[in-house]
Amino acid sequence: MFWSLIHRHLWRHKLRTFLTILGMAVAILAFMLLRSVVAAWYRGVDQASDNRLVTRHAVSLTFSLPLSYLPTLRQIPGVTAVTYSSWFGGVYIDDRNFFPRFVAGPGFLDMYPEYVLPPEQRQAYERERRACVVGRRLVEKYGWRLGDQVPLKGNIFPGDWSFVIRGIYRGEKPGTDESLLFFHFEYLNEYLKKTMPGRADRVGSFTLRIADPEQAAAISRLVDKEFRNSIAETRTETEKSFQLGFVAMTKALLGAIEVISVVVVLVILTVLANTMAMSVRERTAEYVVLKTLGFGAGHIGILVLGESLLLALAGGGLGVLLSFPSGRIFSHALGGLHDMVFPPALIVTGLLASLLVGVLAAIVPMLRVMTMSIASGLRRVG
Amino acid sequence: MSTPPESIVEIENLCKSYRRGDQVIPVLENISLSVPVGQFLALMGPSGSGKTTLLNIVAGLDRADSGRLVVAGTEIGGLGEVDLAAWRARTVGFIFQFYNLIPVLSAFENVELPLLLTPLSRHERRSHVALALDLVGLHQRRSHTPSQLSGGQQQRVAIARALVSDPTLIAADEPTGDLDKVSAEEVLELLARLNAEFGKTIIMVTHDPRAAARAGRVLNLDKGALIA
Ligand SMILES: Nc1ncnc2c1ncn2[C@@H]1O[C@H](COP(=O)(O)OP(=O)(O)OP(=O)(O)O)[C@@H](O)[C@H]1O
């Protein structure tokens, strides 16, 4: 009986029902997309390994460290491997083609096993000074193949650069960034020695592998103590907090996006609450009659709540479903280097938000009809 | 708790007033009334005299301020909301001036509504509904929705709904108030049959002297008091 009453009411006002569900779907879709963007930012952090430390200049990420720190770092107890890298920057064709490019020291691929490379490609890369490795996404986007040249116009390191693709890696896990380009530190360094000796033998940061993640804090302190009062003091932290540092820069923006995602849901909540108030008002007579016949406040409450939940969940479910194709379209429009992902937790959040909207929108009209006295209700409806 | 079987409604010194701001408006003053089982009672009186209020209180839709009120053996003033609703479902059938059918449900489903609160099986409900619709002569129209029925037909569906759960008392508030003469006649005929053939006690509020003429007893209410 409840079900047939609810669905016939909804069916009777097809346009209103359709528009309400559509509005709900669009709102939840927007919610999902916005949340997905925020989640993507934090994903790098989640992927960070907790047995890696990053040592960088104490003052700022933009300052470099002397390569001569390397042997000292290797001596630190608890450190099992050390590699280093620098941000290269540069421009590929024009500014719009942005993807991370950096210089990788020896042992880089051992340090980052999540960049998976076929052994023969890896050998080819190790053998050739001018070789580079690129992520699968870049290859898909630019149509590159092994052996192709990638010309880069230097900005941090001026000049016309060109690298040969000898390796194409894929990510070990779904969240791994597959849009990186890196090449040999030696290649850059030799060029610098000849042209700008002052900038040679310097690296952006060192990456340290440690045997025991529990020791991360202690080892970090040890490292920084080692270089206290030297020409460049260091700051060492886990890879996770290092990347959180990056995210922190955009924290305000992410916060704003999160707020907007909630506002979108609040907007649709007011819309649905209004729709529910309207349809319940229209149907006051019916609820009064049901009460007269002996139906209780609980029955009436279920009718109102059921209708609201049906609208909210149908719309919300649709929004969640639509987020997958929309995410693909968005990711394509934004350059195609990163997927918009909707992890199960986000899907659950989207559905819970819909559920909440359904419940909240129903509360006021529900209480109104549940507590309305029959005598005054009948008087109103004649 | 039990009252003599010959009396289905027993009212003593019933009072009811409404509050509008600081003002207390007395609507019913010291009403005492006894309705024997099987009576067809018509309540008449000028507009605003308290007819609807009295009917609603007797039928358990509204509460009295004071006085004793026993209906069908139950002191309904002492029932809580939930018990009162259950009592209503068992004991009273309602007929309103504007039919008050649920527009999205068919005639059949409208009549079935009161039975949904009973433990009857689907099959039993079906046969009860068929019987009730047959009685009001609308079995052919069972799948029509209210908007596909005339006013008189809608009121007959409402009567079927009122009697389907076999209540002891039927409360009708101006059941012919919105009908043309012919339809009104049909409805009154039906009520008279329910009273005569099935022994239902009927309390009917009406403005229509012709309707009142069908009743076995006519009471007049004026300014909240019964006048002989
Ligand atoms: N909820 C309420 N609040 C205030 N006054 C009320 C309320 N309900 C009814 N009244 C008043 O009680 C009085 C009796 O109303 P009632 O509806 O019982 O009259 P009635 O005899 O049925 O009139 P009618 O023939 O027009 O239907 C009227 O003066 C009405 O204004």
Ligand SMILES: [Mg+2]
């Ligand atoms: Mg009235």
